[in-house]
Amino acid sequence: MRTTETAPITTTDTPVVPEPPRLDVVHLAKSYGSSSQKGDGGKKVIEDLTFSVGAGEVVCIVGPSGVGKTTLLKCLAGLQPASSGYAAIDGRTISGPPPEMALVFQDYSRSLMPWLTVRKNVILPLRHLRLAKAELKARCDEALEAVGLSHAENQYPWQLSGGMQQRVAIARALAYRPEILIMDEPFASVDAQTRFDLEDLCLRIREDFGMTILVVTHDIDEAVYLADRVVVLGSKPARVLRVVDVDLPSPRDQISTRALPEFAEQRTEVLALIKRPA
Amino acid sequence: MDKLMNKRPVLWLLGIGTPALLLAAWWLASAGSTDTFFPPLADIVDRFRALWLFDHFGSDVLVSLRNLVLGYAIAALAAVAVGFVTALAAPVRWAVDPLIHFLRGIPPVALVPIFISLMGFGPEMRVASIALAAFFPTFIATVDGLRAVDRGLLDVAQVYRLSRRDRVVAVLLPAASPQIFSGLQVSLQTAFVVMIASEMLGPSRGIGAMTLLAQQSFMISDMWSGILLLGVIGFAANFLFDLVRRKVLAWYIGSRRLARAS
Numbered sequence: 001m002r003t004t005e006t007a008p009i010t011t012t013d014t015p016v017v018p019e020p021p022r023l024d025v026v027h028l029a030k031s032y033g034s035s036s037q038k039g040d041g042g043k044k045v046i047e048d049l050t051f052s053v054g055a056g057e058v059v060c061i062v063g064p065s066g067v068g069k070t071t072l073l074k075c076l077a078g079l080q081p082a083s084s085g086y087a088a089i090d091g092r093t094i095s096g097p098p099p100e101m102a103l104v105f106q107d108y109s110r111s112l113m114p115w116l117t118v119r120k121n122v123i124l125p126l127r128h129l130r131l132a133k134a135e136l137k138a139r140c141d142e143a144l145e146a147v148g149l150s151h152a153e154n155q156y157p158w159q160l161s162g163g164m165q166q167r168v169a170i171a172r173a174l175a176y177r178p179e180i181l182i183m184d185e186p187f188a189s190v191d192a193q194t195r196f197d198l199e200d201l202c203l204r205i206r207e208d209f210g211m212t213i214l215v216v217t218h219d220i221d222e223a224v225y226l227a228d229r230v231v232v233l234g235s236k237p238a239r240v241l242r243v244v245d246v247d248l249p250s251p252r253d254q255i256s257t258r259a260l261p262e263f264a265e266q267r268t269e270v271l272a273l274i275k276r277p278a
Numbered sequence: 279m280d281k282l283m284n285k286r287p288v289l290w291l292l293g294i295g296t297p298a299l300l301l302a303a304w305w306l307a308s309a310g311s312t313d314t315f316f317p318p319l320a321d322i323v324d325r326f327r328a329l330w331l332f333d334h335f336g337s338d339v340l341v342s343l344r345n346l347v348l349g350y351a352i353a354a355l356a357a358v359a360v361g362f363v364t365a366l367a368a369p370v371r372w373a374v375d376p377l378i379h380f381l382r383g384i385p386p387v388a389l390v391p392i393f394i395s396l397m398g399f400g401p402e403m404r405v406a407s408i409a410l411a412a413f414f415p416t417f418i419a420t421v422d423g424l425r426a427v428d429r430g431l432l433d434v435a436q437v438y439r440l441s442r443r444d445r446v447v448a449v450l451l452p453a454a455s456p457q458i459f460s461g462l463q464v465s466l467q468t469a470f471v472v473m474i475a476s477e478m479l480g481p482s483r484g485i486g487a488m489t490l491l492a493q494q495s496f497m498i499s500d501m502w503s504g505i506l507l508l509g510v511i512g513f514a515a516n517f518l519f520d521l522v523r524r525k526v527l528a529w530y531i532g533s534r535r536l537a538r539a540s
């Protein structure tokens with residue numbers, strides 16, 4: 001179900017972020033190993049991050065591994081406090097896991113319950129939402145179908161390949177119907193064909209549910225293909241090198257979009273930022 | 279894989295055949311025995327049937343089993359519950375840890391005299407002795423198991439804002455269950471030992487008491503039959519335990535087997 005018009009207008013010639021920012025990251029800094037909130041002392045992982053994500057936008061974060069991307073997402077998900085600065089949803093500072101958010105973890109092998117079948121893993125976060133039985137079943141079926149795992153619903157995670165496990169984790173997030181979906185290198189362990197399918201799934205759920213989506217990836221092509229904007233992180237400790245507005249027509253298509261000369265230009269721009277020593 | 283399948287019946291045969299052979303050897307070797315301390319197995323089996331299956335079934339066998347089941351059940355439930363509180367509430371952990379480590383160092387059987395002086399020689403004393411002795415292995419395993427729960431799974435529970443109940447029942451308890459079961463197994467053995475030991479003191483009923491009495495009255499066949507019965511009960515208890523463990527930990531056993539195979 002792809003429509004030609006995306007709900008919020010993607011920034012083409014106006015560098016202004018759509019109002020109001022759904023997710024706002026303001027001078028966020030994070031150090032490990034210091035119990036104080038001051039942010040000095042300990043190991044500084046994130047220096048100073050400022051960017052925002054508008055409602056219904058898809059934003060990708062790219063940066064070298066070890067730069068602090070996972071750390072940033074844990075701060076956004078309320079799993080870790082920021083050392084200074086803050087992140088906010090609709091202007092409310094995040095201090096614990098926000099109810100409207102779901103996070104797909106990078107480490108899929110440690111994110112599914114090995115004692116639950118695939119189906120029960122997907123249902124687990126829905127239990128406290130007190131949904132009607134039919135609704136619960138529908139959401140679960142639909143999510144498993146979307147990631148192509150309907151046939152594996154009664155298997156255990158440890159019986160599946162790494163890529164399939166990651167798809168279960170994605171299905172779990174989809175069934176939760178978050179308003180804001182955050183994914184940490186979600187497609188890193190799946191094969192190329194599945195990867196394309198999941199990228200398109202990602203764009204489709206944005207259309208269908210108006211989800212706001214933030215994806216961390218180290219694949220620059222993927223970032224450009226998916227995103228309305230790409231946040232390029234660099235240097236240790238992490239800071240924003242640039243926010244690149246991706247100026248590509250929607251709907252996007254794996255073959256034709258990637259063949260556009262603009263696509264090549266955009267990916268070159270991002271690549272140059274990452275390659276250049278900061 | 280095929281080879282292993284074919285080996286299965288052979289292994290079963292070995293498992294059943296070896297004890298059967300030993301019993302047969304015992305039967306034959308002791309057949310005409312006049313040695314007071316090693317009566318013929320035929321006599322022992324006779325006494326076994328007369329004593330344990332009829333005369334003393336209600337008065338002693340059931341009493342022992344009731345004490346065992348009651349003491350063990352109390353220990354298991356209390357150990358898991360207190361283990362949860364201890365592992366999850368830091369102040370409790372600090373308060374309780376040193377005490378626990380002191381108490382666990384005391385051999386379980388040595389606890390029996392304390393309860394005799396507190397409660398006399400009634401069944402309460404025996405159940406309490408069994409419960410206290412069986413408490414520690416499961417308690418310590420529960421605390422260790424909970425402390426080792428993967429950070430990643432806890433993060434998932436937090437991000438999806440699981441209810442406290444789901445967090446305990448669907449995440450923490452299953453995650454710690456392999457270790458809890460190891461503790462429960464040690465507790466079962468401890469409970470069994472203390473069951474017998476507690477019956478050997480003071481005027482008492484039960485399999486342990488009967489066996490000791492038989493020995494003291496030189497009814498050697500009776501004594502042997504009591505030991506035989508204890509062996510059978512111990513075997514049956516372990517068998518049942520393993521059945522439950524295999525059912526509850528099927529996911530764990532399966533995942534381990536798969537991890538080893540690859």
Ligand SMILES: Nc1ncnc2c1ncn2[C@@H]1O[C@H](COP(=O)(O)OP(=O)(O)O)[C@@H](O)[C@H]1O
Nearest residue numbers: 032033043045064065066067068069070071072
């Ligand atoms: N819990 C932690 N305690 C201390 N250091 C950590 C912790 N988690 C991550 N780090 C460090 O922070 C840095 C950034 O890690 P991470 O956010 O995982 O990077 P990325 O996801 O970009 O690869 C790394 O140097 C890592 O060793």
Ligand SMILES: [Mg+2]
Nearest residue numbers: 069070106184
């Ligand atoms: Mg990472």
